[in-house]
Amino acid sequence: MGSTSDGNTGSPGVGRRDLMKRSAALGLISVPTMSLLSACASGGGDGDSDGGGDTKGEKSKDNPFGAKKGSKLDVVVFKGGYGDDYAKAWEADFGKKLGITSTHTGTQEITGKLQPRFNGGNPPDIVDDSGAQQIKVDVLYKNGQLLDLAEVLDSPSVDDPSKKVRDTLIPGTLDPGMQEGKVVALNYIYTVWGLWYSGKLFKEKGWEEPKTWEDFLAVCKDAKSEGIGGLAHQGKYPYYINVAIMDLIAKKGGLDAMKAIDNLDPKAFVGSEAAQAGVEAIYEVVEKGYLMPGTNGLTHTESQTRWNQYKAAFITCGSWLENEQLKQTPSDFDMKFLPMPLLPGSKLPFEAIRAGSGEPFIIPSKAHNLPGAKEFMRRMLSKEWSTLFAKEANSLTILKDGVDPSVKLRPGTQSTVEASKAAGDNTFRFLYTEWYSEMGTAIEAASNELMAKRIQPKEWLKRCQAAVDKQAKDPASKKNHRD
Template structure:
């Protein structure tokens, strides 16, 4: 997570699950340390029909119960709640456990769908004004949040964030979250999505492979290239990337831009600056650095034609030194990761003259959950999100999905973490205040896709860095013509 996004991460299976629920006893539960506290890929467009579709539809007669101090949204006892979640890197067992807990507390009956086909399954329903009550809108087929927002399909989540916390009713929900994470759900000045999973992005490597080869994790770009060369000399790839989803290689490109040019270079892209790419020395040097990996033959053979899981699985088989990804990687690759692989996280190495330190990382909230404006049981959807932001449900997620949430100190204390998750937590601690995160993928999904497409051409050597910069800037300039862009601004 995803969008994200984003994302956002794609799943390793295309199987949808029919409505059903499972309890906490489905597997041994892995607890996380409360002391740690901190720890998406657009491709399809939402049809413009949703702007005119619905017109009330099923959403015109919403289920409502009696509002009270303990029931701030008026959940109706005995009502039905429909939950749809993206079944990707985090699976969907956590949601089944949530639904069981929700039904037990409120006397509701939940239906569950875990799927990767978010757009395919839900676009017709949004068009008809009959969406589910809660949606984890993530993955390669997520419905673009900016498109949903412009067509009036998203409810304002401010009431959820301003409601009393289930853990401490003297506090608002928003005051129990990691600072800044709620703001990542902004569209046009309103918070309309809840980015739930606290994620870090960067490079990953095998501690075992590096130990066996005598390689030192690189801190500079020259050191990174040296390890890639050593890997090539050893008959394996230097860098694996998920070629069919160029979102992932943009993690490397955009991280380099932010670390070299500082937060101003990042904000220039989010704020659609006319010199965000063309005229930006940080952007020029960063894309040229990535292209050097291509030119020198340091990519894992075949990586340009692979999906995310195919590329990551070959990396698990020691066929590449590095892979780019978010911290959902460990959970997504549980079945293919050798027991002694020793998964490690690495911040993006530094280009000469970088404004940010090596420890700086892209970190923030992913996996956007929404309550549709026309949901039949909107009250239950709002209460469901409030429950997600409790320590109980945050712990359930940590137990089932091997990842942490945006809830501060939101998981039980005292047990061992998996290697990759521990490495991510350590990276967050080391980064301190030196974290950054881009907002343009959620604000301008079409721009994001166009930059991804340019990166796909770059990695295949069909265009040069100068052409990539030109195409990326053209995408920025096009997004700047969107009337809604004036509402999206970061200082």
């Protein structure tokens, strides 16, 4: 998530980084706006609630929620690929400007630490709910434990009070946080997903960046002949290999193939030519022995570190990879992002990428300091705090032109900027992982079996379709739909 970092746990945050430059191109990136969901249903908290009386201050033009000086804010942040130094910088600025002190918790054990608090009715005020131990957003929403964020999104932008906060964001980036028409999670980080490789290794070996699956397999074959794995993946977290499988499906069958899965189509997998082609392509990598040896049994950081040691040509991941691997990446590694190569007859072009927002921040409906939490989130979407995030996490946010353009990007991040610019409107994003966590877990389990050769593509398709069909029987599923 996450991840993510979607589905991603990671190494602790590192020290202060060089501030990254936000390319002017990013202001032009267009993520196709996904369909507004059907009419709102019950649950999700009361957007007008302001918590306990001891947290209510005077509302003003600069303090629209009445965050109270002297109150306290309870902040919990997933300490994964992006670390948590950025949140500490936010909290320090919040205290300086508003006189609100923060209790900070940085952890990878989101469920372990927070589930008892949610169950006990005393959750934190704001949470970065991400990682492998994320509390699933759809589950929290169905239990009425999340605040509808409309009030924050409709409040005045810190940078330009004539604009609503929502109007300052990259189009489409709010969609992954929607449940039944309400934005209940703010996916804060602008993320791209795909393949990654070392520019240095490719130059040394004379390999060209593959644009077709045939060329991809040729690089993997050559790598194997030289004792290098072709493809590494984070075997203990099959979320990552699904980046490759699902990207192949979307690019082969176009947006209709992607929407069929999100809309729980009875032929989303079984009967889908695109799904069959996508999974068979990945299985060919397995059958031909092109996987990095041992990768199926490794965690994300173990696989990624071996890739950094030139033990594999490619790895699947989201754009948090560079920051997560800073300590393990050789200085001349020259990290590069690669859109998923094309299968024959693909409907989307090579430049098409999975892109959008990740790292969901939530405000619990029973947060003690709701005014403070709302104001904290509003300031997250200011250029000042977006830049603070970039300084600490080496990544971009969903705020358009949100980072000082005067500084140099790291090579991996620069390549994602270039890929995003090349993709233009040709971006896509699955939503089933946010809408239907149980279904997503079932698909990941099937992929785990596939990569270990315990099942073949035909059985993978059957298991994935069974997960879709089971989800479709839930009446609440009808409230989520993509046109």
